[in-house]
Amino acid sequence: xxxxxxxxxxxxxxxxxxxxxxxxxxxxxxxxxxxxxxxxxxxxxxxxxxxxxxxxxxxxxxxxxxxxxxxxxxxxxxxxxxxxxxxxxxxxxxxxxxxxxxxxxxxxxxxxxxxxxxxxxxxxxxxxxxxxxxxxxxxxxxxxxxxxxxxxxxxxxxxxxxxxxxxxxxxxxxxxxxxxxxxxxxxxxxxxxxxxxxxxxxxxxxxxxxxxxxxxxxxxxxxxxxxxxxxxxxxxxxxxxxxxxxxxxxxxxxxxxxxxxxxxxxxxxxxxxxxxxxxxxxxxxxxxxxxxxxxxxxxxxxxxxxxxxxxxxx
Amino acid sequence: xxxxxxxxxxxxxxxxxxxxxxxxxxxxxxxxxxxxxxxxxxxxxxxxxxxxxxxxxxxxxxxxxxxxxxxxxxxxxxxxxxxxxxxxxxxxxxxxxxxxxxxxxxxxxxxxxxxxxxxxxxxxxxxxxxxxxxxxxxxxxxxxxxxxxxxxxxxxxxxxxxxxxxxxxxxxxxxxxxxxxxxxxxxxxxxxxxxxxxxxxxxxxxxxxxxxxxxxxxxxxxxxxxxxxxxxxxxxxxxxxxxxxxxxxxxxxxxxxxxxxxxxxxxxxxxxxxxxxxxxxxxxxxxx
Numbered sequence: 001x002x003x004x005x006x007x008x009x010x011x012x013x014x015x016x017x018x019x020x021x022x023x024x025x026x027x028x029x030x031x032x033x034x035x036x037x038x039x040x041x042x043x044x045x046x047x048x049x050x051x052x053x054x055x056x057x058x059x060x061x062x063x064x065x066x067x068x069x070x071x072x073x074x075x076x077x078x079x080x081x082x083x084x085x086x087x088x089x090x091x092x093x094x095x096x097x098x099x100x101x102x103x104x105x106x107x108x109x110x111x112x113x114x115x116x117x118x119x120x121x122x123x124x125x126x127x128x129x130x131x132x133x134x135x136x137x138x139x140x141x142x143x144x145x146x147x148x149x150x151x152x153x154x155x156x157x158x159x160x161x162x163x164x165x166x167x168x169x170x171x172x173x174x175x176x177x178x179x180x181x182x183x184x185x186x187x188x189x190x191x192x193x194x195x196x197x198x199x200x201x202x203x204x205x206x207x208x209x210x211x212x213x214x215x216x217x218x219x220x221x222x223x224x225x226x227x228x229x230x231x232x233x234x235x236x237x238x239x240x241x242x243x244x245x246x247x248x249x250x251x252x253x254x255x256x257x258x259x260x261x262x263x264x265x266x267x268x269x270x271x272x273x274x275x276x277x278x279x280x281x282x283x284x285x286x287x288x289x290x291x292x293x294x295x296x297x298x299x300x301x302x303x304x305x306x307x308x309x310x311x312x313x314x
Numbered sequence: 315x316x317x318x319x320x321x322x323x324x325x326x327x328x329x330x331x332x333x334x335x336x337x338x339x340x341x342x343x344x345x346x347x348x349x350x351x352x353x354x355x356x357x358x359x360x361x362x363x364x365x366x367x368x369x370x371x372x373x374x375x376x377x378x379x380x381x382x383x384x385x386x387x388x389x390x391x392x393x394x395x396x397x398x399x400x401x402x403x404x405x406x407x408x409x410x411x412x413x414x415x416x417x418x419x420x421x422x423x424x425x426x427x428x429x430x431x432x433x434x435x436x437x438x439x440x441x442x443x444x445x446x447x448x449x450x451x452x453x454x455x456x457x458x459x460x461x462x463x464x465x466x467x468x469x470x471x472x473x474x475x476x477x478x479x480x481x482x483x484x485x486x487x488x489x490x491x492x493x494x495x496x497x498x499x500x501x502x503x504x505x506x507x508x509x510x511x512x513x514x515x516x517x518x519x520x521x522x523x524x525x526x527x528x529x530x531x532x533x534x535x536x537x538x539x540x541x542x543x544x545x546x547x548x549x550x551x552x553x554x555x556x557x558x559x560x561x562x563x564x565x566x567x568x569x570x571x572x573x574x575x576x577x578x579x580x581x582x583x584x585x586x587x588x589x590x591x592x593x594x595x596x597x598x599x600x601x602x
Contacts, residue, residue, distance in 0.1 A: 017598075050596075050597070053433065054432070055429060055432060055433075055596060055597040056596050056597070056598070057594070057596055071593075073432065073433075073434070073435065073436065073437070073438065074435055074436060074437045075435070076435070077433055077434055077435035077436075078435040080433075081433075082433050084429060084433075086426050086427075086429060086599065088425060088426035088427050089427060089430075090346070090350070090425075090427045090430065091350070091354060091355070091425070092349075092350075092353065092354070101342065101345075101346050102430055102434055104338075104339075104341075104342035104345075105339055105342045105343055105346070105431065105434045105436055106339075106434050106435045106436065107335045107338055107339050107342075107435065107436070109338070149430075153435070
């Protein structure tokens, strides 16, 4: 039995905008750590995020965040911080005033609000720019001030819609490090992004969304294992690739063996990676071929995304 | 691939209502909104509206206009009653309240910043009260000032000493306070109405114009329908009754002890509707 007070739970959730499908029949249970929502534009990522923050109401089903229903904002947002994609702010405020104002709306007293504001600005490296008007900020700074606002009240769940958009490479790296630190502290981070290698790098698990449906979820390697209609590609670097090709071709599970262009390795496509690795162990143990390295080529997010989303027609 | 967590029943304990927290939150919302109301870019129209009745009276101040009625201070009460009812109450206060209160939520939707409130740990009812109070204080300050300045500008430049007697030894001060009270009640009633209109209509101008027509045609309505308007109760409180013309359907004015509580009760009901609406509201800026 899963403890719902430590999970974000979607229970058969659908959302329709009139007759247009937002998301359909979503069942998810997300625990602590970094979960990335991945999918093409219009797939339903932002809809899922808006649903889990109560900005949208499900047409059907029920959502709870750490046990709190999403239609109770007064309880929900003591636990949740949401950095939306909306690039707009109340007019005339400095970064510091913006964060402090909404901490006061949250019910913080002035002293606590001031301390939490400084802390949040520090975390996103905006302490120096805190007293400048938000209207004068660059896109990256606006992104960071939104992030600061989302984390200022120390939520247990942080929901971030495309949080790396507009950030330069240096700040991206710092921001990812901040996400990792927060996840290590036990927070739930739900991040949507279309930059797959960054998602791959920082996520504990992914949720692939396409056309309003969750097409896969879990650890990226686990998800890859479930994609059985695309044989896994493995690159073996060795001294005798042609000899290795002849040996592995005898196996039923190997559907393709192709020499690498530099003739120093072999590409294998296999329907059963576990059996193939056993075979490879036997070859290495026999001592006929020197194997330098073995690396799966397509068990990263980018490949899985390509297989799943293209097979969905997205 | 997906999994669903089994639900563990959570024991809900009844706790005392957090009035202190709510008051703090109302204060924070009020401060944010009042600054926006007075200093935001939308406030320019408000200042122009508030000045609208003051400008003609200020232009008339240096000289007494021709015409018998302008030469006799005893007729000024009637002049002000007509001026107040036609320009201040029905135009400035009405459209001023429409602008302030419809923009409390609609303005944030247009600016795409309402979600910051919705993403705060605040009851939506508290948000409605905080915003409504900010609109109320803004409208009361602006339009009460307009009412007071207009009355003083009408009397003092033309009959300085008689006006002093009228205000300090006669019925003037009572009339001034009554007109100011009517302005305040108008802000309370129209404010609540326009707050709700801003929540229910994407283009609130149309319902505002419909209400404006309804309020202007009030004199033609049968007595029962007259009671379904704000202006009827406000007129009932006026210190100087003004004739509504030969086609007016005459109805008994509602006594103040009924008119004032009625307006307040209707306001509370309308605010409850606003709270219900805001509680179930979604943020979909794209469709707004």
